[in-house]
Amino acid sequence: MDLKGFDHPDRYSADGTLPAGARSVKVMIAGGFGTGKTTMVRSVSDIKPLTTEETLTQASADVDNLIGVADKQETTVSLDFGKIGINDQLVLYLFGTPGQERFWFLWNGLFKGALGAVVLVDTRRLASSFRAIEEMERQNVPFVIALNVFPDSKDHPVEEIRDALDISPHTPIVACDARDRASSRDVLIALIRHLKERSAVALESR
Amino acid sequence: MSGPRRPTDPSGLERYYVLTGGRSGPGGSSSSLDVATLITSRAAAVPGLQHEHEEILRRCRDPLSVAELGAHLGLPFNILAVLLADLLDAGRVEARHPIPASGAGRGPDLALLEEVLSGLERL
Numbered sequence: 001m002d003l004k005g006f007d008h009p010d011r012y013s014a015d016g017t018l019p020a021g022a023r024s025v026k027v028m029i030a031g032g033f034g035t036g037k038t039t040m041v042r043s044v045s046d047i048k049p050l051t052t053e054e055t056l057t058q059a060s061a062d063v064d065n066l067i068g069v070a071d072k073q074e075t076t077v078s079l080d081f082g083k084i085g086i087n088d089q090l091v092l093y094l095f096g097t098p099g100q101e102r103f104w105f106l107w108n109g110l111f112k113g114a115l116g117a118v119v120l121v122d123t124r125r126l127a128s129s130f131r132a133i134e135e136m137e138r139q140n141v142p143f144v145i146a147l148n149v150f151p152d153s154k155d156h157p158v159e160e161i162r163d164a165l166d167i168s169p170h171t172p173i174v175a176c177d178a179r180d181r182a183s184s185r186d187v188l189i190a191l192i193r194h195l196k197e198r199s200a201v202a203l204e205s206r
Numbered sequence: 207m208s209g210p211r212r213p214t215d216p217s218g219l220e221r222y223y224v225l226t227g228g229r230s231g232p233g234g235s236s237s238s239l240d241v242a243t244l245i246t247s248r249a250a251a252v253p254g255l256q257h258e259h260e261e262i263l264r265r266c267r268d269p270l271s272v273a274e275l276g277a278h279l280g281l282p283f284n285i286l287a288v289l290l291a292d293l294l295d296a297g298r299v300e301a302r303h304p305i306p307a308s309g310a311g312r313g314p315d316l317a318l319l320e321e322v323l324s325g326l327e328r329l
Contacts, residue, residue, distance in 0.1 A: 017268035018244065024271060024304045025322060026242040044329075050277035052241060054284060076282065079241065081273050086325030093242040093271060093304070113240045113304045115322070185329045192323045199316055 016047060018091060025086075026093040027188065028111055030136065031120030032128025036148040036178035037096035038080045040120065044184040045082020045094060053078045084188075092188075097132070111135075116142040116191050120178065123153050126164055133165060144194050145173040146187045225258055225281075226288040239287050241276075242304040244269040249298045258289050259298075266299060 029037045042049050053076050080096040097110070111117065117136055121129045136143045145167060147153075158173050167173065174190045177183045246269045251260040261279060276286045293299040305318060 018270075020246060020269065022244060022269045023302060024242045024244050025318070026240070026304050050274060052273040052276040053282045079273070081241070083271075083274075084325070084329065086322055090321060090325065091244075091271075092322060092325070093273065095241060095273070110241075113242065113306050115319075181329070185326055189323065189326050192319055192326065196316060196319045196323070199319070203316075 019088060022089050022091060024091050024093055026095060026114050027191065028095050028097055028114045028117040028141070029120065030097045030117050030129075030132040030143075031148075032122070032125065032130075032132060034125075035120040035122045035129060037120055040118070040146075040148075040176075040178040040184045040187070041080050041082045041094050041096045043179055043181045044084065044188065046084055047082060049080050049082040049096075051078045051080050111139050111141045114141060116144075116195050118146050118187055118191055119143050120146050120148050121161075121165070122150060123147055123156055123161065124150065126161070129165075133167070142191075142195055142198055143171065144187065144191045145171060146178075146190075147173065147175045148178045149175050225256070226285055229288045238303065239272055239290060239301065240304055241271065241273040241283065243272045244302045245272060245275060245290060246270075246300045246302070247298065248300050256289075259293060262289060262293060263298060269302070 029040050031037050038049065077098045079098060082094045084092040084094065086092050095110075095114075119129055119132050119136060133143075133145075135141075145161075145165065147161065161167075162169070162173060172190050172194050174187055176187045245262070245266045247263045247266045249263070251263045255263070258279070258281070262275065265275060265278060272283070272286065272290070275281075276283055279286065281289070290299065290301070294301060305315070
């Protein structure tokens with residue numbers, strides 16, 4: 001059990017409250033169903049992960065009609081999230097995207113205000129994360145690929161996976177164990193380093 | 207035992223729309239709210255406020271994210287966004303949006319990324 005705030009007195013106070021004037025940043029944890037998104041949020045968060053919900057309203061009409069239910073029925077989709085105190089003025093929120101990718105449009109710019117994203121991939125079922133990768137590329141969200149190593153995962157050379165996922169050579173691919181706090185933290189570090197490199201390149205090219 | 211639920215509203219969501227006077231966000235001040243936006247009360251609750259508004263003011267004495275507020279109050283994002291817009295318009299709360307990935311076509315702020323990186327390295 002980590003008692004954040006006790007062992008990190010420079011981070012937010014022991015009860016998790018933020019000082020006035022605190023700022024936030026957010027990182028999205030995406031990936032196919034069952035790739036370990038919630039597991040990663042849980043392992044690295046300072047707080048017990050929470051769930052926030054959104055309801056499908058008017059936009060649901062067509063979808064709902066397709067499955068033959070009443071017009072007024074509304075679907076609830078949930079978003080698991082956690083947070084990490086970066087320092088006494090800055091907090092990082094981690095949001096695990098909902099399993100049903102077709103609902104991602106629901107949140108006001110779910111990815112818009114994000115620094116970037118981690119796309120979790122289960123190497124036994126690569127295709128389950130195709131949709132998440134496409135969505136990051138379409139929305140122009142910088143990301144890293146994290147191969148969540150399950151006990152029966154085979155050892156695949158990274159370049160083989162890069163080819164199979166059709167990922168640009170500039171996008172980092174790292175292996176991780178989403179259940180492990182240090183390993184999940186290292187994935188986030190890989191993402192931030194990638195963002196730094198991208199912005200350094202952007203500055204040079206101006 | 208409660209009575210049978212009306213088949214037209216199996217999720218009980220009509221109740222939420224009572225809280226917002228039938229409005230469902232996003233629109234107006236609520237459209238810029240992000241799940242990671244930090245909300246801070248600027249005023250104490252005054253008598254006569256709607257219960258949910260009062261509850262938001264009470265919970266946001268210290269900055270709290272929209273996502274946490276939604277989880278604690280058990281309200282979906284679009285309903286909470288409407289309630290927050292009321293409070294924002296009345297100047298009762300302040301909203302600080304997450305620092306965006308990039309401003310006006312530039313990459314993310316390097317100093318910010320350094321700050322996040324050193325925080326993560328200390329975990």
